[in-house]
Amino acid sequence: MTEPLHPVTGLDDVVHQRVRLGILTIAHEARRVEFVYLRTQLGLTAGNLSQHLTVLETAGLVEVEKGYEGKRGRTWITLTAAGNTALAEEIARLKQLIARVERP
Amino acid sequence: MTSDTVPAAGDPRRLLADVRGLARKVRLTQRVTWLPLLTLALVTFGAIPANMLGEPVTRDCYSVEGGEICKIWEPAADLYWLVALVVAYVVIARVYLRVARERGVDARVLPYVLTGVGFSVLMFALIGVGAGVWFVRDAADLLNPSTSIEVLFRLLTPVGGIGLALLVLAWLERNVALLLFTLGYLAVILVPIDFGWGVHWGGHLQGVTSLVIVGGVLLLGSGGFALAQRLRRTP
Numbered sequence: 263m264t265e266p267l268h269p270v271t272g273l274d275d276v277v278h279q280r281v282r283l284g285i286l287t288i289a290h291e292a293r294r295v296e297f298v299y300l301r302t303q304l305g306l307t308a309g310n311l312s313q314h315l316t317v318l319e320t321a322g323l324v325e326v327e328k329g330y331e332g333k334r335g336r337t338w339i340t341l342t343a344a345g346n347t348a349l350a351e352e353i354a355r356l357k358q359l360i361a362r363v364e365r366p
Numbered sequence: 367m368t369s370d371t372v373p374a375a376g377d378p379r380r381l382l383a384d385v386r387g388l389a390r391k392v393r394l395t396q397r398v399t400w401l402p403l404l405t406l407a408l409v410t411f412g413a414i415p416a417n418m419l420g421e422p423v424t425r426d427c428y429s430v431e432g433g434e435i436c437k438i439w440e441p442a443a444d445l446y447w448l449v450a451l452v453v454a455y456v457v458i459a460r461v462y463l464r465v466a467r468e469r470g471v472d473a474r475v476l477p478y479v480l481t482g483v484g485f486s487v488l489m490f491a492l493i494g495v496g497a498g499v500w501f502v503r504d505a506a507d508l509l510n511p512s513t514s515i516e517v518l519f520r521l522l523t524p525v526g527g528i529g530l531a532l533l534v535l536a537w538l539e540r541n542v543a544l545l546l547f548t549l550g551y552l553a554v555i556l557v558p559i560d561f562g563w564g565v566h567w568g569g570h571l572q573g574v575t576s577l578v579i580v581g582g583v584l585l586l587g588s589g590g591f592a593l594a595q596r597l598r599r600t601p
């Protein structure tokens with residue numbers, strides 16, 4: 263019988279990153295989240311957040327929608343179905359890792 | 367937050383704690399708990415004139431052992447509750463979403479609104495068909511209903527429906543404070559807690575007393591949640 267793979271081997275580098283995990287978490291909980299709210303909650307500059315969003319958008323995990331409300335431009339971020347799955351898998355693997363580390 | 371990839375086995379506990387912390391912050395941002403409580407308090411107070419002015423209509427009466435059973439319908443009050451609650455839930459949905467979006471997030475208010483509207487329509491239909499007799503084995507039991515039937519009948523009212531829908535909102539928002547408030551609110555309706563006011567007044571005035579108490583509880587709850595939200599937002 264083969265030894266089950268260590269949970270680390272299943273981690274997705276796109277998601278297993280503190281800021282991007284934060285973006286996915288907030289977008290999951292909020293359903294749709296505005297760029298400025300993300301920037302404030304994650305304590306990032308606009309440029310830094312944009313870079314992370316580009317990585318997630320390229321991977322098909324979020325959708326970015328730009329629009330106007332009155333004269334005010336607003337950018338909304340929505341989690342895709344793939345993003346939802348990736349977030350759930352990342353959290354499951356983190357729990358597996360913790361369980362493995364704590365196992366005597 | 368840093369932008370480094372997290373060491374694989376080093377920080378999973380901290381990452382999970384971050385995830386939970388962020389989820390909690392979003393839920394706090396989404397909450398506009400004072401809004402449904404205030405709106406429904408106004409709807410409840412608005413029911414007072416409808417309750418006082420309308421006259422009950424009895425129909426399909428028949429004799430049973432020990433008395434007579436009739437279907438009772440209060441057109442003014444029953445129609446008021448149906449229209450006012452449906453309008454109130456639509457207003458709540460629109461304003462709730464508007465406030466949440468102004469804060470930069472969306473809100474999970476739709477299941478709450480659908481529950482509220484669904485329950486309001488169901489109540490109206492049950493009253494319309496005189497469904498009280500469906501809940502007892504023998505129609506004569508309605509003359510001296512058991513405690514459980516009395517509690518059920520108090521729950522199957524517009525104000526009971528408000529409480530059931532608030533339970534859904536508390537669950538959607540993982541809002542323990544709202545859950546505790548709603549349990550207290552339901553206790554006021556189901557026990558019922560009326561401080562003995564109006565017990566001997568009879569007729570419409572007795573109904574008015576309970577509406578004043580229920581509306582007052584909702585209004586106080588709205589004020590409490592608004593104050594708590596203001597204090598939380600003040601640095």
